[in-house]
Amino acid sequence: MDHLSQTETFLTVPEIDIVRRSFLNLGVENARAGEIFYQHLFNVKPELQELFVGDISVQSEKLTNMLGMIVSQIHNMPELLPMLADLAQRHIVYGVKAEHYKYVGDALISMIRDMLGSDFNPEVEAVWAKAYNGIALTMIHSCFGKAGILKYRAASNA
Numbered sequence: 512m513d514h515l516s517q518t519e520t521f522l523t524v525p526e527i528d529i530v531r532r533s534f535l536n537l538g539v540e541n542a543r544a545g546e547i548f549y550q551h552l553f554n555v556k557p558e559l560q561e562l563f564v565g566d567i568s569v570q571s572e573k574l575t576n577m578l579g580m581i582v583s584q585i586h587n588m589p590e591l592l593p594m595l596a597d598l599a600q601r602h603i604v605y606g607v608k609a610e611h612y613k614y615v616g617d618a619l620i621s622m623i624r625d626m627l628g629s630d631f632n633p634e635v636e637a638v639w640a641k642a643y644n645g646i647a648l649t650m651i652h653s654c655f656g657k658a659g660i661l662k663y664r665a666a667s668n669a
């Protein structure tokens with residue numbers, strides 16, 4: 512992954528700790544977290560709604576469960592890589608494009624802000640943004656290569 516720097520895709524131990532602690536606070540209310548996440552996503556990009564053909568509450572649970580799995584393994588990126596590559600490959604079939612990862616990232620941060628309330632702060636936001644960015648870059652790179660990374664970065668800087 513020549514154009515993905517290690518500092519961009521790997522979290523430090525204190526950062527992992529912040530992600531895990533804040534995720535525990537979200538985990539108790541999985542269904543609500545998913546609901547809030549999709550509200551934010553479809554507010555910002557209503558056209559993405561078309562890609563979701565299944566029951567959105569079932570999808571919400573799958574998303575938060577998968578996030579939980581990723582958070583639990585985030586200290587071990589080499590182990591996570593094949594799982595993220597498979598997930599990314601399935602997302603191509605769902606019609607997901609590289610730039611969509613930016614909107615999902617924004618919706619995720621907004622959901623975490625809503626769920627954590629007064630426990631949300633700039634440090635938590637920065638660490639989650641870094642964690643999501645590392646996951647998104649890894650997924651995008653595995654299926655769209657460098658061209659995908661450039662599209663994601665362009666959407667992120669827009």
Ligand code: HEM
Nearest residue numbers: 559562563564565573574577578601605607611612615646
């Ligand atoms: C870190 C990033 C992401 C994670 C962890 C994630 C997780 C998941 C999971 C666990 C599923 C269930 C099906 C499966 O496992 O294949 C799923 C389905 C799906 N995801 Fe994602 N996803 C991510 C990014 C995105 C992005 C960027 C989009 C773009 C809009 C997206 C759109 C979808 C769609 C359309 C489905 C299928 C829903 C359906 O069948 O109705 N996901 N995602």
